[in-house]
Amino acid sequence: xxxxxxxxxxxxxxxxxxxxxxxxxxxxxxxxxxxxxxxxxxxxxxxxxxxxxxxxxxxxxxxxxxxxxxxxxxxxxxxxxxxxxxxxxxxxxxxxxxxxxxxxxxxxxxxxxxxxxxxxxxxxxxxxxxxxxxxxxxxxxxxxxxxxxxxxxxxxxxxxxxxxxxxxxxxxxxxxxxxxxxxxxxxxxxxxxxxxxxxxxxxxxxxxxxxxxxxxxxxxxxxxxxxxxxxxxxxxxxxxxxxxxxxxxxxxxxxxxxxxxxxxxxxxxxxxxxxxxxxxxxxxxxxxxxxxxxxxxxxxxxxxxxxxxxxxxxxxxxxxxxxxxxxxxxxxxxxxxxxxxxxxxxxxxxxxxxxxxxxxxxxxxxxxxxxxxxxxxxxxxxxxxxxxxxxxx
Numbered sequence: 001x002x003x004x005x006x007x008x009x010x011x012x013x014x015x016x017x018x019x020x021x022x023x024x025x026x027x028x029x030x031x032x033x034x035x036x037x038x039x040x041x042x043x044x045x046x047x048x049x050x051x052x053x054x055x056x057x058x059x060x061x062x063x064x065x066x067x068x069x070x071x072x073x074x075x076x077x078x079x080x081x082x083x084x085x086x087x088x089x090x091x092x093x094x095x096x097x098x099x100x101x102x103x104x105x106x107x108x109x110x111x112x113x114x115x116x117x118x119x120x121x122x123x124x125x126x127x128x129x130x131x132x133x134x135x136x137x138x139x140x141x142x143x144x145x146x147x148x149x150x151x152x153x154x155x156x157x158x159x160x161x162x163x164x165x166x167x168x169x170x171x172x173x174x175x176x177x178x179x180x181x182x183x184x185x186x187x188x189x190x191x192x193x194x195x196x197x198x199x200x201x202x203x204x205x206x207x208x209x210x211x212x213x214x215x216x217x218x219x220x221x222x223x224x225x226x227x228x229x230x231x232x233x234x235x236x237x238x239x240x241x242x243x244x245x246x247x248x249x250x251x252x253x254x255x256x257x258x259x260x261x262x263x264x265x266x267x268x269x270x271x272x273x274x275x276x277x278x279x280x281x282x283x284x285x286x287x288x289x290x291x292x293x294x295x296x297x298x299x300x301x302x303x304x305x306x307x308x309x310x311x312x313x314x315x316x317x318x319x320x321x322x323x324x325x326x327x328x329x330x331x332x333x334x335x336x337x338x339x340x341x342x343x344x345x346x347x348x349x350x351x352x353x354x355x356x357x358x359x360x361x362x363x364x365x366x367x368x369x370x371x372x373x374x375x376x377x378x379x380x381x382x383x384x385x386x387x388x389x390x391x392x393x
Contacts, residue, residue, distance in 0.1 A: 099324035100338075102331045104206045104224045110180055111211075115220040116383030118159025121341050122210060124201070124226040125152035125276070125293070150198040150209065151229075151277060152293045155219065156344055159385035163344035163353035165298070166378075166392065167290035168213070170198035172358065173367030177215040182207040196367055206328070216370070219379045223337055224330040231326020232276075233269030235300070238319040239309055241266040242300050244275065253278045272296065286368070287357055287393050294348075294355045301345035356392035 153168040174197050178190040182205050200212040210221050227235075236242055243266045251260045258274040260267075267275055276293045279286065309315045329338070347353045359374035378390040 096320055096324055097335055099321070100333065100335070101328045102333060103328050104210075104226075104330040105182070106207070106210060106221070106224065106330045106332070108180055108182055108207045109211045109214070111178070111215070113214055113218050113220045115222065117385035118157055118382070119222045119337070119340065120219060120382065121156040121158075121223045121225055122213060122221045123154045123156055123341075124150050124206070124209070124224070125232065126150055126201075126226055126228050150201040152290065153197065153209075153213075154290075154294070154297075155213070155217075155221075156341060157382045158340055158344040161385060161387045163347045164382065164388045165294055165345070165348050165353065165355040167294055167355075167357045168197060169286045169290055169358060169360075169368050170196060171286045171366070171368050172197040173364050173369045174200065174212055174216045176200060176203070176208075176212060179204065179208050179211045194364075194367065206330075217375060217379055219382060223333050223341070224328075225333070225338075225341065226328040227326055229273060233273050234326065235269075235304075235319065236267065236272040237269040238321075239300070239304050239315070241268045242272060242296065242303050243267075244272075244296055244299055251275070251278055255279075272300075287360070290357055298345055298348045298355065301342055301348075305343070305346050354388055356388075356390075358392055359390060360393045 150170055153170060155166045155168065157164045157166075173194055175192060175194050176190060176199075178188065180187050197209075197212065201209040206224055206226065210224060213219070214221055243264060245264050246260045246262050248262050250262045251258050253259075253274070256274045256277040256279070257270070258278040260271070260275070276289075276296050278292065279289045303309070304319060309319060327338075344353065348355050358368075359371035359378065360368050361371035361374075362369050374390050378388060380386075381388050381390065
């Protein structure tokens with residue numbers, strides 16, 4: 001029978017529960033003993049206290065953890081962020097690139113001038129109503145005419161001496177040269193007939209317009225960019241409107257829908273479209289209208305490039321989507337070309353470039369005749385990527 005060794009009796013007056021906690025017995029070599037175990041309750045020692053051997057003390061093996069390696073953490077955090085940035089950037093690039101409508105084939109344009117230094121963009125605002133509902137047409141005062149025509153045309157030159165933006169009045173007197181039909185592939189011989197510049201676009205689209213501009217200016221066009229009514233209004237709305245200064249006397253035109261008081265104000269998409277289309281409210285007619293178009297497009301580019309748009313994905317992606325969905329460009333146009341054009345437009349606003357109308361010498365049959373001597377000098381300076389000294393109207 002197993003023997004149990006009992007400890008000494010408690011002093012008088014101290015029972016098992018009165019005055020203290022009795023020592024605990026331990027089982028050693030087949031019997032219980034009071035030696036080798038102390039609960040620690042009698043000494044006041046608690047787990048985790050300094051100097052103790054329990055958990056949390058200096059001898060606790062679970063507390064022997066190495067200090068954090070902050071250099072390594074910072075390194076991997078930086079690698080993760082850079083990787084995320086690259087993935088998002090590449091994804092955005094392919095998303096944006098897939099949205100470009102590359103419908104214009106400049107290889108169909110014949111007898112082209114030699115390319116000079118820098119890059120020349122032909123930027124066209126068309127009155128295309130494609131995809132617009134009857135309500136939208138009424139709201140934007142676009143009318144319901146079939147087909148599409150050019151409402152504005154500009155040549156933007158980018159190079160080492162700052163950008164130059166040149167408006168080509170749609171009433172410009174030009175000769176339609178020999179050209180190859182964009183759809184038929186048939187050659188149409190030039191007969192020397194003179195028309196308004198926007199008639200070239202109406203006759204055979206972007207390819208003939210490029211052919212006509214090149215033949216009459218003598219300037220090689222590298223890229224073509226076109227945007228319609230709806231796309232223009234959507235871009236303005238996506239950036240929250242564009243601030244513009246309305247000239248003294250205000251502006252009122254029932255045909256375009258413009259009705260503005262004089263002074264600085266923010267225009268939404270509908271108002272912006274009315275502003276750039278206004279013609280009959282201006283004394284100078286088409287020439288003054290082209291100046292307003294330059295003024296507004298430069299302001300739009302300047303506002304779109306603000307940190308509040310570029311660094312805010314909730315604003316940047318809708319803005320990019322609104323623009324890219326409605327742009328029509330040539331087959332060789334890339335996103336980097338589009339970015340170059342965009343920053344050049346912003347540069348014109350910032351004073352790093354020049355904006356002007358085509359030099360005009362007079363009129364013929366209601367058409368505006370270009371000043372041949374000034375145009376020749378202008379084209380020479382653009383081809384050589386020199387600072388433009390020619391002034392326009």
